[in-house]
Amino acid sequence: MGRKAQLVVGPAGSGKSTYCSTLVQHLEAANRKVKVLNLDPAAEHFDYDATADIRDLVTLADVAEELHYGPNGGLVYCMEYLAENLDWLDDTLALDEVADPDDYWIIDCPGQIELYTHFPIMRTVVQHLTRKGFTMCAVYCVEATFISDAFKFFSGCLTAMSAMIQLEIPHVNVLTKMDLLKGNVSESRLERFLWPDASLMSEWAEGEGKWASPKWKGLNHAVTQLIDSYSMVSYLPLDITDEDSIDAVLLQIDHAVQYGEDLEPTEIEDKEDYDE
Numbered sequence: 001m002g003r004k005a006q007l008v009v010g011p012a013g014s015g016k017s018t019y020c021s022t023l024v025q026h027l028e029a030a031n032r033k034v035k036v037l038n039l040d041p042a043a044e045h046f047d048y049d050a051t052a053d054i055r056d057l058v059t060l061a062d063v064a065e066e067l068h069y070g071p072n073g074g075l076v077y078c079m080e081y082l083a084e085n086l087d088w089l090d091d092t093l094a095l096d097e098v099a100d101p102d103d104y105w106i107i108d109c110p111g112q113i114e115l116y117t118h119f120p121i122m123r124t125v126v127q128h129l130t131r132k133g134f135t136m137c138a139v140y141c142v143e144a145t146f147i148s149d150a151f152k153f154f155s156g157c158l159t160a161m162s163a164m165i166q167l168e169i170p171h172v173n174v175l176t177k178m179d180l181l182k183g184n185v186s187e188s189r190l191e192r193f194l195w196p197d198a199s200l201m202s203e204w205a206e207g208e209g210k211w212a213s214p215k216w217k218g219l220n221h222a223v224t225q226l227i228d229s230y231s232m233v234s235y236l237p238l239d240i241t242d243e244d245s246i247d248a249v250l251l252q253i254d255h256a257v258q259y260g261e262d263l264e265p266t267e268i269e270d271k272e273d274y275d276e
């Protein structure tokens with residue numbers, strides 16, 4: 001038994017920090033120890049006590065002031081700075097000390113999607129933590145309200161899939177803010193979004209009269225087939241006001257970790273390999 005961690009990722013405003021604080025309360029109420037690492041250098045406020053905080057190493061505000069970076073470039077700079085100073089993580093998380101068998105971390109990540117889909121930065125951090133003995137699972141948050149627009153929803157599916165491929169750790173997708181859908185969507189309709197397939201988007205687009213051109217229809221069909229063919233993306237609904245819903249997410253994380261235990265993450269030999 002070693003350290004375990006949930007890497008909480010997803011687009012800006014998808015509910016990552018709220019999920020983290022809900023989980024802290026939920027686990028502590030069950031007498032389970034939990035620690036939180038904030039990895040968002042732009043965070044201004046969250047409702048949990050962070051055990052460790054990237055803002056002690058670098059903040060977006062300092063980078064913007066000293067180096068005149070904008071918010072996006074500044075965030076990438078901060079995360080690259082972290083990737084170049086992983087010894088800070090080792091010291092702050094006491095990773096070179098013998099692991100407490102109950103060590104359970106929740107890692108709240110920034111909302112800039114490129115960090116998971118384009119740049120190898122988060123992957124570098126994940127590989128480092130894995131080498132230090134962490135068993136990790138990514139929890140990818142997508143807002144449940146996206147289901148009102150299938151284009152938006154499938155765009156979320158593609159970034160979730162991209163993050164899964166990039167990070168190479170067990171991965172659970174979560175539809176957050178389910179309380180906002182209460183009474184607005186039938187169970188059978190919701191079920192289709194939890195296990196999305198290509199027909200979902202075509203039905204929606206045709207119903208809305210959005211596929212006037214066969215060219216767009218073909219392109220969108222090809223894109224949704226990516227998800228459909230491999231059944232790559234499914235979701236768990238998360239209602240933070242419902243304890244059973246939180247337990248279902250935790251159970252799924254345990255399953256994903258168990259299932260992924262035999263998978264070895266691929267090392268990036270050098271950046272050129274990655275760029276190819």
Ligand SMILES: Nc1nc2c(ncn2[C@@H]2O[C@H](COP(=O)(O)OP(=O)(O)OP(=O)(O)O)[C@@H](O)[C@H]2O)c(=O)[nH]1
Nearest residue numbers: 011012013014015016017018110111176177179240
């Ligand atoms: N109704 C409802 N609102 C939520 C829920 N989760 C988050 N929110 C709200 O959504 C907004 C964004 O939530 P955060 O938890 O800060 O989202 P985040 O992904 O951490 O945001 P960034 O750090 O900016 O990427 C806040 O106003 C939250 O109060 C939820 O389960 N239900």
